[in-house]
Amino acid sequence: MRPDIQGFLVAERKRQAQELASTLGRLEIDRRQFLKGTAIAAGGLFIGVSLPMSSLAASSDKATEFNPNAFIHLQENGDLLIYCGRCEMGQGISTALPSVVADEMEADWSRVRVEQAEGDQDKYGSQATGGSASIRTMYEPMRQAGASAREMLVAAAAKVWNTSPQNCYAKQHYVYHNENNNKLSYGELVAIAANMPVPESPSLKNKEDFEYIGKSLPRHDVGMVVEGKRIYGADVKVPGMQYAAIVHCPVMGGTLKSVDKTEALKVSGVTAVVEVAPLKVPFGSLGGVAVVANNSWSAQQGVQKLKVEWDKGEHGSYDTDVYMKQLVENVQKPAEKIAERGDLQSAFDRAKHKVSATYTEGHLVHAPMEPNASVVSVHDNHCEVWASTQSPDDIQSVLSGFLGMDKKSIKVNVMICGGAFGRKFKCDYVQEAAAISKAVGTPIQLTWTREEDTKTGYYHSNSAQYIEASLDEEGNVSGWLHRIAFPSINTLFDPSIQFAPANAVSEIENHPFGIANLRSESGLAPAHTRIGWYRAVYAIFWGLGYGVFADELAEKAGVDTLTMLNRIYDANTNPEQEEQVRRSKAVLALAAEKSGFGKSLPEGEGLGIAVHYSFQSYVAMAVHVRMKGDDFEVVRVDTALDCGQVLNKDGAAAQQEGAVAMGISLSKYCEITFKEGAVVNGNFNDYPVMRINDMPDVHTHFIESDAAPTGLGEPGMAPFAPALINAIYQASGKRYRSLPIQPQRT
Amino acid sequence: MSKTITINNKSYDIDVPEDMPLLWFLRDRLEFTGTKFGCGKALCGACTVHVDGQATRSCVMPVGALAGRSITTIEGLSDNADHPLQKAWLEVGVPQCGYCQAGQIMNAASLLATNASPSEKEIETAMQGNICRCGTYQRIKQAINIAADELAKEV
Ligand code: FES
């Protein structure tokens, strides 16, 4: 390889920054102080942020480790480097969070470069990226960090001009003197600023002065994307690397009976066949046989030539059709009580009307466009990983156990995920690459084929739920019985779990409907495959149940859905849910207004509405459909959201468009089917997902809010399917209660 | 003499088994990783490149069959990332994860080369083979329209 001076300098700068970071990481500091700035000889100004905020507020007065979660590095030439600790998978977090820093810091965005931080929980705090939590937890600390840097720069300028900081202000990478027109650039000030004390409580900007927050700043990395230069886990190349492909045991808990490697080893380019043992820890490999070659294609050809026999084990007869019938039975009879309040029996006894319905949904697989991929290089005492991942810390934990190494000896380079949707939280594919690298002694890039990605994933729970409710004389909902059965994610950690436990079913007692007389029950639902988080997780089926049932109640009460929903919210007298009720109603009203809900529509068209509160954000959707015989077309979607202060409007809208697209996929087509223990689907031919011709016009509307910002990667998912189903009902009189609506069976 | 193939105006020897799909010759032999693997079965469009200007799924195209042909990948679509589609993509902010986008852009470029002002239906038909799991379709349509307008101005 040619010596790369530029690359060396970048690496050197990074090394310095990391060295400093780890020094900072060891500093014992006072709890109240969570910002730390310092200069290093040839570096500039560094600021680290410690998280979580809540631990700072805790009352204990014991000193704590200083755990900087993000780094701002103002370089000597004035360029600003911001490390993003959270993982990027297309949700735009590596733009959203740095833009908050830059805004408070009065930085010129064109001088900002964003770098993905490597995996180091001690330095960066939790980097596990899921639950739409990044913005929720990091907004304030990011602002504080930016504001501190700004105040230090202002103080530096004041020192130069021999005046008070009150006489100076910062704007777009310069500090100005209030009285004369003097100005100094951040580059000129950095060395002095680095020696200023870090402000204890820097003053934050007023909302009206935001330069980037709440606007539509373009993503920092789209330029690289349109040139094909963004490097994903599947694109990493390291010296001496070989390529691998794998076939897994198709059934959870199954084992390898026999493998004949002869033909595989004859494939040109193939160098080895490696048996990968199942690793019985959460996120460990299912077990499989891998083929190693000097290119991915030969490795894939080799896998096809393997003759493998599996012992399927105890889940070898899993059949989703049979299982679903059982789930439905289990919710149509009394099940394990989870929560109860009021007097459901007497509400039911006095009912004017009773309404009941059962809703079901099948398994889903994430199917990100980039299949699972990573490069792992295992050495005697250390290991280096380059992975598309949502959780570098889990990689370190799993590999630490598997390789018998300290977590610190496992370096994780976090690559952008080519889509993840919850899948890349689980690092079985990385552990497999480690197993293969260990066996053959070279770095290994393991890329799963689409078929393996589909057949041996972690699946969204299939579910059945039964809701029975009473309406009183005035048409108010007086009682609510809600039974649900689904194999929960808890089974990943404890396979003996037979019922979704209380924490997985708490949605029912906590739902903002707040029905006074209520009972929730959980039905028998053991897991026969690996269950995992899928974008929006359980909110998908909660949204389905609540959203469609509200429509069915409305019909019984002789009112429209919007009226029914408002009636239910208005009857909620729980003071703790006052805010949830208010904000839910507001997004509903906005979606209704923008879509013209209630307007008369041509024959064969319908407008459905639904609202859901999840991951602390509120989203209502109005879906307009046009029937085409038995099929339908989604014409337009109006989505109204309240996520508190919006960080990036364009990014928020993109997440809504994405949620609608994924919503159409799962409402219309997507379903993973198991027969004899194994997944039947394999690729996009028999696991069809939505394509461009199905894309409606999505209009995103925001509630202007000063509330703390909340995430948006997932909350748009839940209201889509019920709004769609309600629209189809209005258009055609056909009531769907199962997802997907048009199952594609092979 | 070994067979050669032209990629982004440069000639390369085809020094791999002839039945290796172009995708893997690009990605693993030449290390042009802009062209992506999504399905390997011509179902998703992530691997789209141009063969003599025509959008082609490189994951099912044996490299040996392309001797003497001229291939363009996302890396060679324009000199300075200034193809009207690339500019429109930035203007609209199309990409989310970005993984499918090289395929989308290459497919759209081939569409515009044969139909400079496609209708909405024509765009949908031409782009149907390209999956985007992040759901950027609405913006893809918008960006293609902007690029088409831009091209109309250039003529
Ligand atoms: S990878 Fe070629 S079409 Fe999907």
Ligand code: FES
């Ligand atoms: S942008 Fe992620 S798959 Fe298209």
